[in-house]
Amino acid sequence: MDRRSAFSYRCGACGRCCRNQAITLSPVDLIALARAAGLPTSAARTRYTIRRGSLLRFGEAGRCVALDGATCSIHPGRPLACRLYPLGLERTPDGDDFIRLEPAPDSAGVYGSDATVADYLAAQGVDRIIELAERYRPLIGAMRGRIETLVDFEIVEPREFWRRATAEALRESNYDANELIDLIFDADGAGEGRDSVAATVTAHLAMIGAAIRRATDPSALAAAAILLAVSLGYSPAEAIADPSRRLNQAASRPD
Ligand code: SF4
DSSP, X not given: OOTTXXXXXXXXXXXXXXXXXXXXXXXXXXXXXXXXXXXXXXXXXXXXXXXXXXXEOBOGGGBBTTEETTEETTGXXXXXXXXXXXXXXXXXXXXXXXXXXXXXXXXXXXXXXXXXHHHHHHHHTHHHHHHHXXXXXXXXXXXXHHHHHHOOTTTSOHHHHHXXXXXXXXXXXXXXXXXXXXXXXXXXXHHTTOOSHHHXXXXXXXXXXXXXXXXXXXXXXXXXXXHXXXXXXXXXXXXXXXXXXXXHHHHHSOO
């Protein structure tokens, strides 16, 4: 479906959609969620997330840990996936595609077709969150650029390098310490004294940019690039250098 497609949904406030889901979080989701919870992002990350901050935590009986009875306790700062629900968003090089998700069993929500996808997104404040999250996307290219200054891919096999990085990025436990990933999902240093999510994002981006320029461990950079890409809704391939570009560079290198 695109933004003009017929769609409407009335939430039945039953809380059944807030169980047994896999909800990916972006750095913006963490900032907004922490503000709604009245916590520093470091504390919100511990309380509400797994996989280093990149997935929402579901606890007892599969309930989201933010669910209070049948109500979302962080509703003003709920993650993008929760704002979109029951739509899913697929981000592709050709643009965004919206999918109608199956309702949770016994959900009290009511689907209809008396409005459009665009109307629904506007009512849920989706576009502002997507716009803020997209501001993190150039960091993926910055990390890839930094990796290319640190690794000679004529010597290091690129597929194996990125395969290891992908496995490390998506591990839910027993992962290596990674200061860059910690910084991506913990904006505490950027949030102090800022009165809006947007201002915190601006300061956070500057902090991450400086950390990328200082970074010297290409494996840590690659894992961070992949996890950031996934957290923004892209595939890990978004973080992996284009092999054709490397081939072109090699072809244009003087003998
Ligand atoms: S964050 Fe809120 S809306 Fe999202 S799953 Fe948890 S309780 Fe439901």
